[in-house]
Amino acid sequence: MGVVVAIVFAGGANSGGLLVVGSEFEWVNDVSNNIFGSLQLLTGKRNVRLSVICTPICAQVEKGISLDFMINAKLIVGRERYIGLSPKNTELKILVLIIGAGPAGLATSACLNLQNIPNIVLEKEDCCASLWKKRSYDRLKLHLAKQFCELPHMPFPQNAPTFVSKTGFIQYLDNYASHFNVNPIYHRTVESASFDERERKWLVIVRNTLINAVEKYEGKFLIVATGENSEGYTPNVPGLDSFHGEVVHSSRYENGKRFDDKNVLVVGCGNSGMEIAYDLSNWGAQTSIVVRNHVHVLTKRIVQLGMVLLKIVPCYLVDNIILCLSKFKYGNLSDYGLQKPSKGPFYLKRVTGRSPVIDVGTVDKIKAQEIKVFPSINKINGDCIQFANGETKSFDAIVFATGYRSTVRKWLKDDGGLFNEEGMPKKRFPSHWKGENGLYCAGFSRSGLYGISNDAKSIAQDICVIFGQKNL
Known part of the structure; x- marks a missing residue:
């Protein structure tokens, strides 16, 4: 041989x-x-x-x-x-390096492929869209209508439901990658990425976790597509290490089947926390939820209406309309421990990136006292949890639906000030996606899949223009 x-x-x-x-x-x-x-x-x-x-x-x-x-x-x-x-x-030189094969990485690679711009996508997991395939609960659906969740140049099938299921969206992403010939290199964990001033190129050191070997990649352009939800975040709660029951982050929660007839506390009142609490209750768990922050609660149809209105009506007017509809639907939720923010839902989304809660039935369960609302946790002592209002209750399990964090600061060097200490862009939308020396970020706009689509198109167009100018 x-x-x-x-x-x-x-x-x-x-x-x-x-x-x-x-x-x-x-x-x-x-x-x-x-x-x-x-x-x-x-x-x-x-x-x-x-x-x-x-x-x-x-x-x-x-x-x-x-x-x-x-x-x-x-x-x-x-x-x-x-x-x-x-x-x-294993050393490879390519024009564009993309880190991350989630929706942002797939969309950006697809847009570059359409422009015949050579690129490689590196992914630490063994599949694309691992957040959806491996770290999301079973009953998850897209909370926005499908027209606001499409990736560039490929709409959802006409027969797809307005609100696409987890399985349907995963199938869409797999079809998208196949259609645009996006073929990530899997099992590649980025250890560092730095810019070589002399060569004017990015050097990315990668660990091939299949064979435990180091690989080197060089590129003129580097796109960070690891997104906002790279790593699950669990807060440091006093006494958590003394808790005798099960502690799980929402990224590891699949469904509530094994929690039947158990006392379960969900920490976090965002969309994941509210929906997990609903799911637990449906499976027979004695469910409670910690609501620490003020939240807007809307239906998915109300949000869909707001998204459409935003195209033709100023944000403050849309917020006024949406809040009136919400009050008509739910009444005053402060009596049930759900306080409303002073600013409107779409204003807050645009400025802070925080989404309103899209109710799947949780509010009715809270009103019926099937789900109990608690304020923030003071401390944990064994199985007993003490809350800010002085109440104490024993629980068998805690589910932390406390969100995710960016991990980009762990491996990206020489970012030229593109990212802050939390690993999020310093600049606000719509100027957040471009840094210096050919550095870009996709999926950090706090605007969900709609923002990812815009980022991908903007980045591909910018690289196409720059590369075209260099080769005139």
Whole structure:
């Protein structure tokens, strides 16, 4: 058997061939399951030429193949060449590096592919959209109507329901990636990303967790698409370590089946917390919820109306209309421990990124005392939890629906001030997505999937303009 070689390539209609001078080798047919287009391989004892005709893509080496060489296919666009060849080394140079294969990474790669801009998506998990596939509860649906949740250049099918289910959205994302030939490289955890001033390129150090090997990637442009919800956040509650029952973050909650007839406390009154409390109650749990902040409670139809009105009516008028409808629907919820903020729901969404609660039936259960509302937690002592109003109650389990945090500050260096200490953009929408030295971020606008779509289109267009100017 000859030298085992993996071909890693990216390109479009203008792709060039690859000339490798070296030992005779044997082509490994199953080196990738992600190759599109046609390949013609002519072998000789000293010279090997590979002709590539493909859509923008990067092949990935499957688990279990031992490589002697990793060859990066030559891509010629204008005067730029991206090529690398090194023994027993995985080093790849590409025009655009995208970190994260969630909706933001998929959408940005798709927009770049449509412009024939070569790019690679690196993902730490073993699948795309891992937040939806692995870290979301069973009954989850899109809280906004489907027209506000579409990714660029691909609407939902006409027969899709107005409010798409978790399963339906996952299928949409998989179809989206397939349609636009977005093929992430999985099991790649970014350890650092820094900008080389001399070479004017981004250097990304990645851990291949399948084989525990370090890989290096270089790119002219770097897109951070890890988003706002990269890592689950659990607050430091006094005495939590003394709690004898089960403690779970909402990212690990699937359904309430195993909590039947147990006393369960949900901490957090956002959309996830309210819906998980509803789900627990339906499964027979004795459910309570901590409501620490003031919240707007709306129905999904009221929110849909507001989204439509925002296109033609000023935000303050939309908020007034929506609040009137909410009051008509629910009455005064302060009697049930749900205080309303002083500012309107769409104003708060635009300024702070905080969404209103879209009720799935939780309010009726609160009014019927099937779900009890508590204020913030003072401390935990064993199974007993003491609340700010002085009440104490024992619980069997706690579900923390306390949100997520960005992890970008853990690995991104030289960000030029794009991100603050919390790993969120310093600039507000709509100027949040572009940094310095070819650095961008997608999915950080606090505007959900609608914001992701706008980010992806803006970034792809900007890179297309810059790259076009460099190659005139």
